[in-house]
Amino acid sequence: MEGKNGFVKMGKTFVSYNNILGSLGFDSETVVENISKGISGLAKFDDASLLPEPFCASMISSEVIKSEFNKIGDTSKYTKLEQMLILSLKKVIDAADIQLNEKVGLIISTTKGNIDVLEKGNNFLESRAYLSELGKTIKLFFGFKNEAIILSNACVSGILAISAAKRFISEGKYDHVFITSGDLVTKFILSGFNSFQALSAEPCKPYDKNRVGINLGEVAASSLVTSSEENLPKEAVEILGDATCNDANHISGPSRTGEGLFRSVNAVLKEANLNAKEIDYISAHGTATPFNDEMEAIAFSRLKMENVPLNSLKGYFGHTLGASGLLETIVGMHSMKKNILFSSKGFAELGVSKNINIIKTNTPKTLNTFLKTASGFGGCNTAVIFGKINN
Amino acid sequence: MVSLNGNVLFSEVPITIGTEDFSTFIKNAYKFLQTDYSKFFKMDNLSKLAFLAADVLLKKENLNEEEEENNIALIFSNKASSLDTDRKHQAAIENDAEYFPSPAVFVYTLPNICLGEISIKHRLYSENSFFIFDRFNAEHLQLYANSLLRSGKAEKVLCGWVDLDENSYEAFLYLVEKDGEIEHKTEEITRLYNIL
Numbered sequence: 001m002e003g004k005n006g007f008v009k010m011g012k013t014f015v016s017y018n019n020i021l022g023s024l025g026f027d028s029e030t031v032v033e034n035i036s037k038g039i040s041g042l043a044k045f046d047d048a049s050l051l052p053e054p055f056c057a058s059m060i061s062s063e064v065i066k067s068e069f070n071k072i073g074d075t076s077k078y079t080k081l082e083q084m085l086i087l088s089l090k091k092v093i094d095a096a097d098i099q100l101n102e103k104v105g106l107i108i109s110t111t112k113g114n115i116d117v118l119e120k121g122n123n124f125l126e127s128r129a130y131l132s133e134l135g136k137t138i139k140l141f142f143g144f145k146n147e148a149i150i151l152s153n154a155c156v157s158g159i160l161a162i163s164a165a166k167r168f169i170s171e172g173k174y175d176h177v178f179i180t181s182g183d184l185v186t187k188f189i190l191s192g193f194n195s196f197q198a199l200s201a202e203p204c205k206p207y208d209k210n211r212v213g214i215n216l217g218e219v220a221a222s223s224l225v226t227s228s229e230e231n232l233p234k235e236a237v238e239i240l241g242d243a244t245c246n247d248a249n250h251i252s253g254p255s256r257t258g259e260g261l262f263r264s265v266n267a268v269l270k271e272a273n274l275n276a277k278e279i280d281y282i283s284a285h286g287t288a289t290p291f292n293d294e295m296e297a298i299a300f301s302r303l304k305m306e307n308v309p310l311n312s313l314k315g316y317f318g319h320t321l322g323a324s325g326l327l328e329t330i331v332g333m334h335s336m337k338k339n340i341l342f343s344s345k346g347f348a349e350l351g352v353s354k355n356i357n358i359i360k361t362n363t364p365k366t367l368n369t370f371l372k373t374a375s376g377f378g379g380c381n382t383a384v385i386f387g388k389i390n391n
Numbered sequence: 392m393v394s395l396n397g398n399v400l401f402s403e404v405p406i407t408i409g410t411e412d413f414s415t416f417i418k419n420a421y422k423f424l425q426t427d428y429s430k431f432f433k434m435d436n437l438s439k440l441a442f443l444a445a446d447v448l449l450k451k452e453n454l455n456e457e458e459e460e461n462n463i464a465l466i467f468s469n470k471a472s473s474l475d476t477d478r479k480h481q482a483a484i485e486n487d488a489e490y491f492p493s494p495a496v497f498v499y500t501l502p503n504i505c506l507g508e509i510s511i512k513h514r515l516y517s518e519n520s521f522f523i524f525d526r527f528n529a530e531h532l533q534l535y536a537n538s539l540l541r542s543g544k545a546e547k548v549l550c551g552w553v554d555l556d557e558n559s560y561e562a563f564l565y566l567v568e569k570d571g572e573i574e575h576k577t578e579e580i581t582r583l584y585n586i587l
Contacts, residue, residue, distance in 0.1 A: 377504060
């Protein structure tokens with residue numbers, strides 16, 4: 001179709017090849033296999049250089065990353081985060097086998113990027129803290145023709161990146177967009193969340209009666225978003241709708257009525273032309289803070305989605321910030337391919353005021369659609385619905 | 392200096408674009424624009440800059456925020472992200488002897504917080520995205536705004552560039568809607584950015 005502003009594509013958009021690089025493994029299949037066995041990447045740490053008190057997090061050893069990266073590049077020239085993003089994205093680019101021409105875009109999703117270079121004694125120049133520098137580094141490593149687009153929208157960044165990729169494709173700018181996302185567990189982030197008294201010293205318990213707060217996690221997750229129906233892997237999904245809504249309520253606390261989440265899910269259902277009962281599974285945000293989980297329960301109750309099976313994957317990875325939305329989408333894709341609902345790790349007894357359907361044990365179920373949601377500081381909420389591709 | 396549609400609304404003396412001390416500039420601009428909003432003083436510098444720039448444009452829209460909702464999306468971008476506040480948080484945790492991170496500072500270590508501040512003031516339950524580019528990137532803002540308008544996800548889109556780093560600061564915002572006098576084209580946006 002020819003739009004007023006030039007060529008506009010109205011075709012389908014898919015999330016295709018993907019990679020997760022984290023404490024549960026260096027590829028999506030291994031990570032998903034570990035989740036299916038109920039294994040968590042969370043561990044307790046007592047490292048005063050990161051936080052004055054013990055904490056629980058999901059982390060990847062810099063030495064392990066370096067030994068992997070050594071096979072493809074010079075570890076002295078790239079920060080830990082850059083090494084993680086490049087290792088993750090390389091697997092997706094290699095699998096996709098697409099020529100990186102003018103019609104191929106690059107989106108990087110991160111909240112803090114190389115923020116650790118601000119620390120005294122860090123070997124890298126402070127200029128590496130600029131996210132556009134991170135973009136240039138990734139672009140140059142692979143030889144992308146287009147400048148990297150960096151999305152930094154708090155905890156919805158990873159899922160919003162999929163939405164943004166779809167929008168740039170529908171405007172005819174790109175045929176394919178590679179997304180890579182990641183954040184580190186740094187002194188910067190730990191001290192900040194700790195100042196909010198938001199950290200749990202034990203593995204987090206999303207939606208549980210005894211939940212006390214979040215764990216942080218570091219991961220790199222990458223995927224290809226494409227308009228092409230050819231050469232899709234078995235776990236590929238179609239993007240059926242996407243929406244973002246602000247709570248217009250508070251910058252650091254979620255709305256008591258779940259307003260933004262409620263509105264974003266309503267909008268995405270409308271775009272996908274589905275009703276609430278036609279969603280087979282919800283991959284929710286579930287950070288395990290008292291306020292966030294309660295807000296989600298209220299929103300899903302208002303949406304009449306109390307019976308839809310729901311999990312939070314934070315019990316496996318912690319909160320991986322700018323990567324979480326993409327990471328959890330990728331797990332959802334594999335969950336849908338396997339037709340299995342993964343248990344919401346850390347959950348035992350309902351601790352929110354609405355009777356939502358938390359997945360307690362791995363359960364086989366035919367899955368054709370799933371909803372991914374995320375909410376973050378600044379009052380932002382993003383919802384995307386994915387559909388199985390029936391060949 | 393603060394200008395609207397090319398007309399200077401407010402300027403410090405002497406008139407030298409972008410060289411005024413930020414805290415003096417923003418305080419005087421706030422007073423001049425008669426923006427009576429107590430939460431303004433709790434904001435970090437990036438949010439103050441974005442908030443006031445948005446207020447100049449949204450005031451002109453005469454929004455009735457009490458009674459009706461306005462579906463105005465916010466698509467902002469910059470180069471320095473929230474580094475101005477990031478450096479403050481880093482300074483508060485750098486030395487073990489003076490370790491004192493503050494949640495009131497930490498919350499602003501995300502660039503999209505300014506979008507939240509604008510949304511709260513103007514009751515915007517709408518789409519918002521914050522992009523980081525090496526320099527003002529009219530093309531991607533134009534594409535994104537078009538996508539939101541065409542798909543009906545927004546009635547209007549407030550787009551632009553809000554950058555604050557050390558002693559330099561710059562805000563360039565524009566409102567896009569389906570009908571108007573200036574065509575929403577990358578070349579035109581870039582031209583306006585360069586002359587203002």
